[in-house]
Amino acid sequence: MMLKANVEKVRLDKYLVDALAESAEYSRSYIQTLIKDGNVIVNGNVETKQNFNLIGDVEIEINIPEVKASTINPEKIDLDIVYEDNDILVVNKPNNMVVHPGAGNTEGTMVNALLGRDAEFLSTIGGIERPGIVHRIDKQTTGLLIVAKNDKSHQVLTEMLKNHEIYKEYVALVWGEIKEDKGIIDAPIGRHQNDRKKMMVTSKNSKYAVTNFDVIKRLDKTTLVKCAIETGRTHQIRVHFNFIKHPIVNDPAYGKLAEKQTDFGQMLHAYKLEFLHPITKEMVKLKAELPKEFTDKILQEGGVENDWKTI
Structure with a gap:
């Protein structure tokens, strides 16, 4: 992907976030990772600093790496779905279930269960190890957990949590x-x-x-x-x-x-x-017994x- 522009002094990451704002595929954190990993070239030079200042005429090349296949095994695990639409779902997480795989926990996690439902409906912003996961709760804490079904809703929910x-x-x-x-x-x-x-x-x-x-x-x-x-x-x-x-x-x-x-x-x-629904902006109020x-x-x-x- 190539971008050309004449800009006043602006940070590289902020410029790219604004320039790609219409796309649901590129969150701020994803763009910052692209920069850090050397996938952004500014006027012919690889730039790895997200706070690098752009001034004047710039030509920016963005290399989007291929998405690696997930090594997480989908599992048929019953989930208590409290709410679901085209953009999000909310799960009542059971006791002793880890949210995403990690050292010593590669099976029976929430991610395994979500992939077992349908891998196509989960956001990708969290990476291949955490599809759909916007936030987490501890293994032995029970209750409500929001899952993003696409990158746009994930992006908005992340900002909502931050704010x-x-x-x-x-x-x-x-x-x-x-x-x-x-x-x-x-x-x-x-x-x-x-x-x-x-x-x-x-x-x-x-x-x-x-x-x-x-x-x-x-x-x-x-x-x-x-x-x-x-x-x-x-x-x-x-x-x-x-x-x-x-x-x-x-x-x-x-x-x-x-x-x-x-x-x-x-x-x-x-x-x-x-919370306000990330896409429809309607109020969502949920409880889990x-x-x-x-x-x-x-x-x-x-x-x-x-x-x-x-x-």
Whole structure:
């Protein structure tokens, strides 16, 4: 692909994003990757810096590499589809399902299951290992997950997530009695200094993170809360509640050390999503009921069914 133009001072990546804005195939992140990998030639020279400034007459050649075939095996796995149209679908992710393949998890993932439905309907922006995946939730966190069925919807959803335009609400069962009816946990999160698989509240190499919560019901030894996150840091809700000394029940990484763990994992559920549809711009409001293991634990803690039915 060849582009010729006379431009005022502008960044290379911004120019290409604007020049290719009408195409659903090229997201900002994809263009930045093309530049970094040496696939963009400016006036005869390979340019690998995305912030390279274009000035005056420019001739830009863009080499689009061939798409590699995916090595992920499609699998026939039943999924709980909460919403679906031509552009997106929303899945109620079950417990103990990894979202996309990685080291030690090459089968039984959400991506395997999505490919088993129809590989043709998934976006390609996330790469061959993550088709359709716009965001993720932890293996043992259950609940709502948005999947993009084409690159245009993926591109818009990514920007919406970046701009905090998708409302995500979680329900969690945490240890101890939270005395406040509501609160805000404003604490930066970064990689754990002693365990690289974990995160922690720290001022070193960390990112801004905010979790809002409301108490739903105080139970015998636990508190049922709903949380709305302003940021989407790795393990954010789990780390934040551990930080305020109310770790999530049954959390294998951040829970009470004396707690006897079960295979279900942390009692954390992505309960609600509200967002403008990326293509139609109509409001989408969705809920996913709590898993039985979660509701059983609430009942064991002295709760009743109405405690979560009224959320």
